[in-house]
Amino acid sequence: METVSKPTAAARVLTVRPVGTTAVLAELSGLHDVLALQALLLEQPLPGQVDVLAAAETVMVKADSPAAARRMAARLLEMDLTVQSHAEGKLVQIETVYDGDDLAEVGRLTGLGADGVIAAHTGQVWTVAFGGFAPGFSYMVGENQVLEVPRRSSPRTAVPAGSVALAGNYSAVYPRKSPGGWQLIGRTAAHMWDLSREQPALAAPGDRVRFSAVRELIEVAVPHAAVDAAALAAHEPDVQSGLLILSPGLQSLIQDLGRPGHAGLGVSSAGALDRSSLRRANRIVGNDPSAAVVESVAGGLRVQAVGDQVLAVAGAPSALTVVTPSDVPDPDASDDEDGQSEFVQSERVREVPMATAFALLDGEILTIGAPERGFRSYLAIRGGAAVDAVLGSRSTDTMSGIGPAPLAAGQLLGAGAATSSNVVGNPELQPDFPDIGVTVLDIVPGPRDDWFDAAALESLCAQEWAVTPRSNRVGMRLDGQPLSRSRDGELPSEGTMAGALQIPPEGQPVLFLADHPITGGYPVIGVVVDHQLDLAAQVPIGGSIRFRWAPGYGLPTGFSHSSPDISQTKDSQTK
Numbered sequence: 001m002e003t004v005s006k007p008t009a010a011a012r013v014l015t016v017r018p019v020g021t022t023a024v025l026a027e028l029s030g031l032h033d034v035l036a037l038q039a040l041l042l043e044q045p046l047p048g049q050v051d052v053l054a055a056a057e058t059v060m061v062k063a064d065s066p067a068a069a070r071r072m073a074a075r076l077l078e079m080d081l082t083v084q085s086h087a088e089g090k091l092v093q094i095e096t097v098y099d100g101d102d103l104a105e106v107g108r109l110t111g112l113g114a115d116g117v118i119a120a121h122t123g124q125v126w127t128v129a130f131g132g133f134a135p136g137f138s139y140m141v142g143e144n145q146v147l148e149v150p151r152r153s154s155p156r157t158a159v160p161a162g163s164v165a166l167a168g169n170y171s172a173v174y175p176r177k178s179p180g181g182w183q184l185i186g187r188t189a190a191h192m193w194d195l196s197r198e199q200p201a202l203a204a205p206g207d208r209v210r211f212s213a214v215r216e217l218i219e220v221a222v223p224h225a226a227v228d229a230a231a232l233a234a235h236e237p238d239v240q241s242g243l244l245i246l247s248p249g250l251q252s253l254i255q256d257l258g259r260p261g262h263a264g265l266g267v268s269s270a271g272a273l274d275r276s277s278l279r280r281a282n283r284i285v286g287n288d289p290s291a292a293v294v295e296s297v298a299g300g301l302r303v304q305a306v307g308d309q310v311l312a313v314a315g316a317p318s319a320l321t322v323v324t325p326s327d328v329p330d331p332d333a334s335d336d337e338d339g340q341s342e343f344v345q346s347e348r349v350r351e352v353p354m355a356t357a358f359a360l361l362d363g364e365i366l367t368i369g370a371p372e373r374g375f376r377s378y379l380a381i382r383g384g385a386a387v388d389a390v391l392g393s394r395s396t397d398t399m400s401g402i403g404p405a406p407l408a409a410g411q412l413l414g415a416g417a418a419t420s421s422n423v424v425g426n427p428e429l430q431p432d433f434p435d436i437g438v439t440v441l442d443i444v445p446g447p448r449d450d451w452f453d454a455a456a457l458e459s460l461c462a463q464e465w466a467v468t469p470r471s472n473r474v475g476m477r478l479d480g481q482p483l484s485r486s487r488d489g490e491l492p493s494e495g496t497m498a499g500a501l502q503i504p505p506e507g508q509p510v511l512f513l514a515d516h517p518i519t520g521g522y523p524v525i526g527v528v529v530d531h532q533l534d535l536a537a538q539v540p541i542g543g544s545i546r547f548r549w550a551p552g553y554g555l556p557t558g559f560s561h562s563s564p565d566i567s568q569t570k571d572s573q574t575k
Helices: 031-043 066-078 105-110 113-122 224-238 275-285 454-460 530-537
Strands: 015-018 023-027 047-053 059-065 091-096 126-131 138-141 156-159 163-167 168-172 178-181 183-187 208-213 242-248 251-253 295-298 303-308 309-315 321-322 350-351 358-360 367-369 376-381 412-414 440-443 465-467 475-477 501-502 510-512 523-528 543-551
Touching: 015 251, 023 066, 031 059, 031 126, 047 126, 059 066, 105 113, 105 183, 113 183, 113 208, 163 242, 242 251, 275 295, 275 309, 275 376, 275 530, 303 376, 367 376, 440 530, 454 523, 454 543, 523 530
Parallel strands: 091 208, 440 543
Antiparallel strands: 015 023, 023 059, 047 059, 126 138, 126 208, 138 168, 156 178, 163 168, 163 183, 242 303, 242 412, 251 295, 295 376, 303 367, 309 358, 309 376, 321 350, 321 367, 440 523, 465 475, 465 543, 475 510, 501 510, 501 523
């Protein structure tokens, strides 16, 4: 799908750009049209629409399939926004103490002085335009531009939760402690994000916000935190059947198929990075496709059965070792004359195959070894991992902290009831997994490939990019010959997605994965096709990636058709 433009007209989508194979980016003339399109799409979703994410000048629409994404382009261009009206959101009052570290500097930059800044900030109604990099972080636009200021030249490594800030034409409140480069003018005790509320975000897109100056803040206790802790403690003794975590390895997390649909609140989909392996493991043990499993990195996970369990491990091929302690009944021995099971007199070790259902009897210990190839393993327990859902998903989001905490030694993980069949499935074949050689990934150009010249586009696909140890579930940081932009200036923040290749100023690509920030201000040169994200997630640290332009989606502007074609090399999928 190529970029499609419409002749300039008031209150219409100007241009639609592809974002990979399953999303499109609509460009508009200003924030008023952005909000109108967002409201229209939320009220009347397009066929196949999964999520909508508004930004400063764009609206990104995610689809459930490539076919749905292609159909969206024409539909968006035909929408008439001039008659679109939508009800005003609720009015939120936020009490603020104006004593921020940058208040005096903002007064100097605007020429208003500190008192003038306070008067201007409290004297207008702010509208929440779109969500930001963290749940509850909302970009608010005011009624005028008298408080327009640049970001700090040197971002802070830690901004306190509740900080009220300005940047560009926007105001925002930091919902939790995090790095940030906005100008701090005050602080509030308002809880911008609270999962105990029906609507977790205090101020959601479309809502209006009025700030009021106070001399001091009244800290309100958050009762739900104590309730959650008590509920957690109360649930723990009830676990009668499941897995005792002896060692989580390098990192083990609970994952399912994610929580799409909350991008407007600053929440990414998260979910398993290798979705096909999660589905395979669940299918084998007879679970629902979206049942929660354990995603483990680089082997080392050791679990002990509490009660008899049925398990399966899919993903990176690894040695699966089961140890039967001496006081566990021997499953191969017959009962004695009194009907009592015989007990194993010494520790017994056996190996079980990948992608096959097997029993882990009460007290037996399973160890997942280091992967022979690939990087991530998926352990499914029949019934699914019994953890509480957050916003409809049991996935851990490492970017926002939403969902279950990483598994820890001594934790008892219960088995749930998320089964789809009374029987387990047959053993399944697994695909080839990448090793530390070269893995080739297809990418769709754009949406911002026009920020790079032909030489940079050639370089992107002509070299091998090393996967560095700084990679994680947020993104794979790649190392190679840096790519230079052909434009100066900053790109207004816009929606992004898993598979996006974002190019920071230093020129080293970051391949976004499931826990990526939902908006970004660096240009995305291309997006990995959706069906290869599972493959990308299995590239190990130290491996290499080579990109090629996906057939059928066109070439970026300025790219030479004589550029290297790697489709016939020995590394056409994985070496």
